Amino acid sequence: MVDNNIADNNTVNTNKFIVSHAPFWHDGSKISLRNYNMALAALPAILFGIYYYGMQAVGVLSLSISTAIIWEFIFCRITKRSNTIGDGNAAIIGMLLGMLLPATAPWWFVITGTFVAIIIGKQIFGGIGANPFNPVAVAIAILMLSWGNVFDFNEALINFDFDFAMVYPLAALKHFGVSAVDSFSMGNLLMGKQSGGIGSTFGLGLIAGGIYLIIRGIIRWEISISFLAGIIITSLIFNITDPARYAGPVIHLFAGYTLIGAFFLATEDSSSPVNFIPMLIYGAGAGFLTVLIRNIGFYVDGVIFAILIMNLINPLIDKIRPKAIGKVVENA
């Protein structure tokens, strides 16, 4: 078989991987290292949130990270599983949850959120790598449906007074139309001059973090880029059909949970596809659904629900995969 291949010049593939025999050398990558990098990538957006919202943001983030770790520890103890908190995944889930919450989230709200994320979102499915949905998105969705007022950023951040308009851009767009968001410039949105979650407003920081994660190979660029492309194209189509009713891509790209969704939520390992075409479909589908929910749906922001729906169909689209090499077709 091998001889035949070498003899036939047309079938020789110069990029062929050569697999050597054991022993193998581990390259040193670990789940914990990946999670430390995630934390590092999220740091600019978190520091920005703390700078603006002060000790209240510190409280929400600290409580969120610590209780997420504690829930995982408790659950591992109860179910007599090996203690997995050392891999840092619980801490990252807590961190991302905290970043999405408003700085005024009450303590019980944060603890309930981390309980839902860790126990219902991840542990009951078997722990890390076994969760069909993004645990953070599950938690936010349940919190949003149960206590919508806490997520009304206009109401939650009522006492914060900054040098920019503290009207939640997506709520203004939804309730008062395109003219209400004319004053939000791309630069201001990128620089975080907008109301929103603690770590979800500083666009530039989130993009920098995302690029870092892509370069380090921790998240897949295919998902992030196709998610953003899905948002741009869908919002552009809406905008072209009726510019008076539907805003252009800028507000959809840089307001709400879009950027944190593109780089930190949609790319979650176990709930997103691994093959090239499925990743593109997954990302673009999530972007498309996000704009659909924002423009003609009931909810102000659609990122969380869009990601959950794409998580749901992830196993199905991941079936689009290259043919297995060397598989013999019977009765051919």
Next chain:
Amino acid sequence: MTSHKELQLVYGLAIILLVVGVLSYAAFPAKAPERPVRLMFKCVAGKILFDHKTHTVESGYGISCSSCHHNLEEGETNPQACGECHEPESQEEDMLSRSDAFHKQCISCHKESEAGPEKCESCHVM
């Protein structure tokens, strides 16, 4: 598999952040400023976000306190909240209900100064 060092790091993180979190919530509770920045009026017709600060500061519309808080006495600086007298369902005949009071106050002033929203959906989030 996680190493002992990683586990210790996470234990440390959990304990420190729990303490920081509890202390932050206990020592820095969310408190409303003396003079409201923005107010959210809630009613059955949809919430209204009212920018109190922009209406009052000199760089904004510069409206004096007594223009709206009509029972403010000379030299008094701490006006009552509107809803204290103007209750949602006013039983008294000579007391406007909360919605009537707001509608009268807001719309008449917006008409007078030819600025600001007058239609329902411009204020109420429907």
